[in-house]
Amino acid sequence: MNAPNKYNILSSDDPKNIVLFYPHIPKKAVDYVNDTLHSRWIGQGPKVELFEQKFYQRFTAPNISLTVGSGTDALHLSYILAGLKEGDEVIAPVFTCMATNIPLLYIGAKIKFADIQLNTLNIDPKHVAQLVNENTKAIVCVHYGGLPCDMIELQSIAEKWNIPIIEDAAHAIGAKYQDKSIGSISDFTTFSFQGIKHITTGDGGMIALKDNKLMDKAKRIRWFGIDRSMRQLGLWENDISEIGYKYQMTDISAAMGLAAMEEIEDTLALRKQLFNEYEKRLKNIPGVQFLGAGYTDREHAAWLCTIVAEKRSELQNKLLENKIESKQVHYRNDRYSIFGGRQNNLTNMDLIEDKYLVLPMHTKIIIEQVEKVCSVIKSGW
Numbered sequence: 001m002n003a004p005n006k007y008n009i010l011s012s013d014d015p016k017n018i019v020l021f022y023p024h025i026p027k028k029a030v031d032y033v034n035d036t037l038h039s040r041w042i043g044q045g046p047k048v049e050l051f052e053q054k055f056y057q058r059f060t061a062p063n064i065s066l067t068v069g070s071g072t073d074a075l076h077l078s079y080i081l082a083g084l085k086e087g088d089e090v091i092a093p094v095f096t097c098m099a100t101n102i103p104l105l106y107i108g109a110k111i112k113f114a115d116i117q118l119n120t121l122n123i124d125p126k127h128v129a130q131l132v133n134e135n136t137k138a139i140v141c142v143h144y145g146g147l148p149c150d151m152i153e154l155q156s157i158a159e160k161w162n163i164p165i166i167e168d169a170a171h172a173i174g175a176k177y178q179d180k181s182i183g184s185i186s187d188f189t190t191f192s193f194q195g196i197k198h199i200t201t202g203d204g205g206m207i208a209l210k211d212n213k214l215m216d217k218a219k220r221i222r223w224f225g226i227d228r229s230m231r232q233l234g235l236w237e238n239d240i241s242e243i244g245y246k247y248q249m250t251d252i253s254a255a256m257g258l259a260a261m262e263e264i265e266d267t268l269a270l271r272k273q274l275f276n277e278y279e280k281r282l283k284n285i286p287g288v289q290f291l292g293a294g295y296t297d298r299e300h301a302a303w304l305c306t307i308v309a310e311k312r313s314e315l316q317n318k319l320l321e322n323k324i325e326s327k328q329v330h331y332r333n334d335r336y337s338i339f340g341g342r343q344n345n346l347t348n349m350d351l352i353e354d355k356y357l358v359l360p361m362h363t364k365i366i367i368e369q370v371e372k373v374c375s376v377i378k379s380g381w
Ligand SMILES: Cc1ncc(COP(=O)(O)O)c(C=O)c1O
Pocket: 070, 071, 072, 073, 096, 097, 099, 100, 142, 168, 170, 171, 191, 192, 193, 194, 203, 204, 205
């Protein structure tokens, strides 16, 4: 028997181990990267633009797509483009990857953490409505695991106060809300192509922008504040009038992104099949709540499969004894001292923080392995 180890990590070399995540590398990615390595452009070049077009056509139209170096870059650049400044109040989810919130600290914004909904772990619009005031300059939401947030409710708050919504859709490539693709709805939506996402470019990200007029500025800020197209035409006059940084994607990454776009429908279908299988097998087990299923007004992108259960660490040990990895993946952000310490107004987060658990889901998992995970859970812990 495989004793629980300190880090809850299993080796993926042993095929009997059911690991939590595994990168999805499309068949053509190696060829496309190889071609790129033998071309003139390995940095930001034509493949970056092509990847933006393909992503735009499939996920973000009519909003424009712009690639960046990571999902974190996408968030930071969106916050800058949204005009956030030092001292501005921003309502943001407490339960997310710290990447959602750390760029707000860089800007010097004052984060007001909003609580979660117990049945989705998404931001709770009721709490957002209590927190919003005349100093609030933006609302950030995260579609946890791939399930879209209550966008209508969030939009009505944002419209009332005339502030933008920034959707962190790092988990939500392919998700839909009321038949609209995530990426096509708000002023800003950000995506991540980090190692274990639906699409990976090693690291990478995308911004979807509603306002066409912001595009030129976005492109300049993505590259030091310089207009690259003018520079390539030889017309660059050497002035930089706004502060930019180096947020751009490379053609090596975009080559992986292009290969991933060719099989994205299969990737999404497979993940949804696994998610549905988990739901079917877990929904009637006493003591287990399966999150994110049963919605008719929105479509889950099936990035994470999350359950809520009592005695979580005992369950994790039981899973590990059966060669199955499980984790929390994200933690409440107010546990990190950079965010100012634990808040006392997040009752749902308090209730659930010791109970949620993420189960293995990726494109290397087969249905029999899902069955195994579910039958181990069913046998009790
Ligand atoms: C919700 C969320 N937002 C943002 C990010 C950051 O994306 P990246 O790792 O591509 O910078 C992640 C994780 O990767 C995430 O899970």
